[in-house]
Amino acid sequence: xxxxxTIMAALEGEQQPSCGGWHALEGEQQPSxxxxxxxxxxQPSxxxxxxxxxxxxLLGAGALAVLPRRAQAASGVRASRVLDLTHxxxxxxxxxxxxxxxxxxxxxxxxxxxxxxxxxxxxxxHTGTHMDVPAHSRKGLPTADQVRPExxxxxxxxxxxxxxxxxxxxxxxxxxxxxxxxxxxxPIPERAFVALDSGWYRRVGDAAAFLQFxxxxxxxxxxxxxxxxxxxxxxxxxxxxxxxxxxxxxxGTRREPLVHRMLxxxxxxxxxxxxxxxxxxxxxxxxxxxxxxxxxxxxxxxRALALx
Numbered sequence: 122x123x124x125x126x127t128i129m130a131a132l133e134g135e136q137q138p139s140c141g142g143w144h145a146l147e148g149e150q151q152p153s154x155x156x157x158x159x160x161x162x163x164q165p166s167x168x169x170x171x172x173x174x175x176x177x178x179l180l181g182a183g184a185l186a187v188l189p190r191r192a193q194a195a196s197g198v199r200a201s202r203v204l205d206l207t208h209x210x211x212x213x214x215x216x217x218x219x220x221x222x223x224x225x226x227x228x229x230x231x232x233x234x235x236x237x238x239x240x241x242x243x244x245x246x247h248t249g250t251h252m253d254v255p256a257h258s259r260k261g262l263p264t265a266d267q268v269r270p271e272x273x274x275x276x277x278x279x280x281x282x283x284x285x286x287x288x289x290x291x292x293x294x295x296x297x298x299x300x301x302x303x304x305x306x307x308p309i310p311e312r313a314f315v316a317l318d319s320g321w322y323r324r325v326g327d328a329a330a331f332l333q334f335x336x337x338x339x340x341x342x343x344x345x346x347x348x349x350x351x352x353x354x355x356x357x358x359x360x361x362x363x364x365x366x367x368x369x370x371x372x373g374t375r376r377e378p379l380v381h382r383m384l385x386x387x388x389x390x391x392x393x394x395x396x397x398x399x400x401x402x403x404x405x406x407x408x409x410x411x412x413x414x415x416x417x418x419x420x421x422x423x424r425a426l427a428l429x
Contacts, residue, residue, distance in 0.1 A: 200428035204406075206316075207424050208325055208396045210249035215328035217341065217368065221245045246420035250394045252412050253370070257419040258378070258385035265418030268390055272361040275314040277408040277427055278302070279401050283320030286344045290333060292319075293347035293372050299354070306404040308358075314408045315354055315363040318398035319344040322366040325396075332368065345372030351383045364392030392425060401427045 208214065212224050224244040232238050246265070247253070255262030280302050285292050294317050303309060321343055324330040333342035344367055351370075354360050363384065364370070370391045371380045384391055392410070411424040 200407075202429040204397065204400050204427040204429065205424075206395050206397055206401070206408075206427055207250040208322070208394055210244070210422060214249050215325060215331045215368070216245070216248055217332055217334070221248060224248055244422070246415065246418055246422070247393070248422065250392070250396060250423055250425060252410065252421050252423050253381060253385060253391040253393065254418065254420055255385045255388050255390070256417075258382050262386065263388065265412065265415040265421040268412065272312075272390065273410040273412060275312055275361045275408050276310040276404075277401065277406040278306070278309050278313050278315045279318050279398050279403050279406075280315060281318045281399070281403070282344065283318055283399065286319040286321065290342045290344065291372050291374050292344050294345070294350045295347055296349050296353045299350055302403065309354075309360070311359045312361050313359075314361055314392075316392070316395055316398055316401075316408075317344070317346060317363070317365040317367075319366055320399065322394075322396045322398070325394075333373065338374075340376065341368075341373030343367040343369070343373040345375065346370050346380050347372075348379050348383060351380045355383060355387055355389070360389065362390040362392065364395050366395045366398055368394055392423065395425060402429070405429065 210224060212226055214224060216223055222243075222245055224242065226240055226242050228238065228240045230237060230239040247257075252265065252268070254265050254268055256264040280294060280298055282292060282294060282298060299309070299315075309315065321331070331343070334340075335342055345365060346363065351363070354363055367373070369378075369381075370384065370393060371378050381391065406427040406429050409426045409428060411426070413421040413423070415421050
């Protein structure tokens, strides 16, 4: 955000709209023409020139010319490919509205009025591709800002059950699935993250198909992780967490979040609504989780990436 004196310099001689901008919820039609007429005949380009001059003064001569250039990687991590395992978050992302409000977005600043664009979002921590942290299950356990950074980078193991899930929408990841994975790929690595690929992410454009809410039984019908598989991963293997491409770690028909509790109360984390797991090999990728560091958060939106 610009310093107040910079904004004041940019607006000098112009009357700022009393409302601060056209506040349109996404999907609403904006007024025709300019959102706010600037008094005195000043044009947005003049305002941007002032902003640019102020920024150049703060950063020094030649700084603006350097800003657009791509920085060199300094981490030492090299990847031939980077795959995005994250759904775009938008107001139409499917949520179970009995528990979670739909996301909302409205733009509140506009570059042709004040020189930059900003929007305000209202969303639940557990919307879109997101992280469940230990405090989600029990008060006093680590919150989103307390997840250890070293746990957010881990070997990624992808276990596929998509063919079975296409026939049975409430199938679960089993210990047998995990042992068969190890027969093909070797033992699950130390401090790995295990992801369930059920193929469910492809349904995200259709909320009814993605959530499959059964109004009569008051449950949802989508795949999940069995308690036996969760126990195997937690107690017989060394993992930082596990996740799914559905909206819950537990199968949709399970009324009590048993698998959530088994995982989260041990200090590990889960990822839900992962995407495109079928583009990642079963073994060999590195997971990188960019999680919002929400102080006191019981969860957080994430950008999950697989490095190959």
